[in-house]
Amino acid sequence: xxxxxxxxxxxxxxxxxxxxxxxxxxxxxxxxxxxxxxxxxxxxxxxxxxxxxxxxxxxxxxxxxxxxxxxxxxxxxxxxxxxxxxxxxxxxxxxxxxxxxxxxxxxxxxxxxxxxxxxxxxxxxxxxxxxxxxxxxxxxxxxxxxxxxxxxxxxxxxxxxxxxxxxxxxxxxxxxxxxxxxxxxxxxxxxxx
Amino acid sequence: xxxxxxxxxxxxxxxxxxxxxxxxxxxxxxxxxxxxxxxxxxxxxxxxxxxxxxxxxxxxxxxxxxxxxxxxxxxxxxxxxxxxxxxxxxxxxxxxxxxxxxxxxxxxxxxxxxxxxxxxxxxxxxxxxxxxxxxxxxxxxxxxxxxxxxxxxxxxxxxxxxxxxxxxxx
Numbered sequence: 029x030x031x032x033x034x035x036x037x038x039x040x041x042x043x044x045x046x047x048x049x050x051x052x053x054x055x056x057x058x059x060x061x062x063x064x065x066x067x068x069x070x071x072x073x074x075x076x077x078x079x080x081x082x083x084x085x086x087x088x089x090x091x092x093x094x095x096x097x098x099x100x101x102x103x104x105x106x107x108x109x110x111x112x113x114x115x116x117x118x119x120x121x122x123x124x125x126x127x128x129x130x131x132x133x134x135x136x137x138x139x140x141x142x143x144x145x146x147x148x149x150x151x152x153x154x155x156x157x158x159x160x161x162x163x164x165x166x167x168x169x170x171x172x173x174x175x176x177x178x179x180x181x182x183x184x185x186x187x188x189x190x191x192x193x194x195x196x197x198x199x200x201x202x203x204x205x206x207x208x209x210x211x212x213x214x215x216x217x218x219x220x221x
Numbered sequence: 222x223x224x225x226x227x228x229x230x231x232x233x234x235x236x237x238x239x240x241x242x243x244x245x246x247x248x249x250x251x252x253x254x255x256x257x258x259x260x261x262x263x264x265x266x267x268x269x270x271x272x273x274x275x276x277x278x279x280x281x282x283x284x285x286x287x288x289x290x291x292x293x294x295x296x297x298x299x300x301x302x303x304x305x306x307x308x309x310x311x312x313x314x315x316x317x318x319x320x321x322x323x324x325x326x327x328x329x330x331x332x333x334x335x336x337x338x339x340x341x342x343x344x345x346x347x348x349x350x351x352x353x354x355x356x357x358x359x360x361x362x363x364x365x366x367x368x369x370x371x372x373x374x375x376x377x378x379x380x381x382x383x384x385x386x387x388x389x390x391x
Contacts, residue, residue: 053288060284069275082280086287093291094298156271175268178236207260210267 051093060089063110066177071117073176074168076161080124088117114177115187118169125165159209166190167202174199225257235265311386318379325372 051059067088072081092113160168166188173179173187181199185192231252234240240262241249252258 053285056288057284060281060287064281065276065279066272068279068281069272072279073271073275078278082282086282086290089287090291090294093288094295156267171264172268172272175265176272203260203264207263210263 056093059106059109062106063113064089066110067113067117070114070172070177071121073156073160074165074172075121075124076157084117084120084124087120088113091116091120111179111183111187114173115189118187118189121165121169155210155213159206159213162209163202163206167198167205170195170199171202171206175203223257225255227251227255228257228261231258231261232265235262235269240266307386311383314379314386315383318376318383321372321379322376325376329369 064085068081068085071084071088072078075081075084092109095116163171169188170184173184174181179187181195182192184190184195184199188195190198227248230248231240234244234248252262
C-alpha cells in the first residue's frame, strides 16, 4: 500500500482549512487581468528580453499564489498585492542576473522572432532601449518603478529591498544619467525634446 | 545632489497626466530652464510611453493555467513537507538495523561461533529429522543458536521493511 494512501487528504488536494487557498480562482483571474500587463512591461523592459519576461511573469504569479498566506490581496488590498508581485518579479530578475540560464533556440516561441508590436511600440523601444541598455540593472529597475509605475521611494525600497534612505540618491543619479543619454541620442538623431 | 523646490509639483502633474496641457505657462518656462525638472519631465514621459507600449504588446497566458499550476506546486510542497519526517524515520530504521547487525556480529565473534559446531554435527548425521535437528539446535550448541535464529529473522524483517520504505520513497 503506498504511504500516500495513508494521507489522502493532502494528496487529493482536500487540504484542511488552514492550508486552503486564500484567494479563489475568479478573484485571481481579475487581479491577473489588471496586473499582468504592467508586470510584463516591467520585466521585459528591465531585462530587455521579452521571452524571459514571459517566463518570469508566470513564475511570479505561481509564487505569489503559493507563498501568500494570508493573501496580500485579501489582507492589504490590490495595491499592496501588486507591490508584492513586483517584489517577486524583482527577486526573480536578480536571481536570473546572478545565475544566467541559457535558452536553446528551440525553446523560444516562434512569435518572438516575428516583427513585434505596432510602430509606436517600436518607436518607444528605439528611444528608450539603447539608453536603458547602458544602465546598470539596478538603475533600470529604480527608474522603471519610479517613472513608469509611479512608486514612491518607500514603495521602491519595499520592492527592491534597498534601504529607503539610499533610493533618493540612487534614483537621482540614474535619472541624470539616462536623461543625458536620451539627450545625446536625440542630438545624434537630430530631434528636439 | 541638486534639488528643485518645484520638482514635487511637476511630478504630480506628470502622474496625473496634466503635463503639459493643463499647467501654467510659467511652470513650462521653469521646466525648460531648470535642469532637475527638465530631466524629470524627459525621463518620466519616456518611461510612461514605454510602459504603455510594452503593456499593449504583452502576450498574456491563461490565468486558469497559472492558478492550477500554483495548486499543483502547493500540493507537491505539502507532500514534501509530510515526507520529511517519514524520510527521517527511514534513516533512523536503517541506522538501528545496521547497529543491530554490527552488535550481533560482534556478539557472535566473541562467543567463537559455537553454532558452527552444530552445523558440522548436522552434516555428519546419517538422517535428517526435524525434531532431532531442533533438539540438537536448542541443547547441543548452547544458547548461541537460540539467539542467532531470532536475530536473523528480525534482521531480515527489518531489512525488508527498510528496503520497502526506501523503494516506496523513490
